[in-house]
Amino acid sequence: MASAPRLRVLRLLAEPQRHFGEQLSADPAEFGVCMTLIAKALGVAQPTASRHLEILKQAGFITVQRHLKWSYCKRDEAAIGEYLNWLGAELAQRPEVKQGR
Template sequence: MDRSIQIKAIASKPRMQILKLLAKPRRHFKHQWSADPVNFGVCMTLIAEALDIAQPTASRHLDILKQAGFITVRKHQKWSYCKRHDKNIQAFTTWLSKQLAS
């Protein structure tokens, strides 16, 4: 995994907010009707709405999070759904803690 991309991913307030929202998808996206937000993921459109940003801007943020390995994206019909990849996030935070302790 490219750590520089991961560092870039967490260096942005909107991207950190996305990760926080996706940590509790049922709480933040309970109004999603197209798929279960926990099991399937959260629609990109709803993430853009939650951040009050344009969908293309949200897509750029989500792409960086995907490149960092912090989220997975799956398409269903015409929508894309995002889910946190907690294992990768944990691996990064463990790595970062070790780097800062050295």
């Protein structure tokens, strides 16, 4: 998650209709956003965008579905919510104090 392009992808996919409303092949909110449009929005080559998207997919933050020759990405809101809950709980824990001998 320590990557500006990956955070940008997640922000863009949070409002797919707003950022990718020009997508004609499928409803971006219902079906997901074509990887080509994500690469264009990031201003990077498609292989670079694909690498960022693969990392987000491996982390479970997006789902990817293929249709014909295109791949469409969509945020996994449940997985993102679980991660944020886990992170909040981890950050709220007090560190253990080790006793010196």
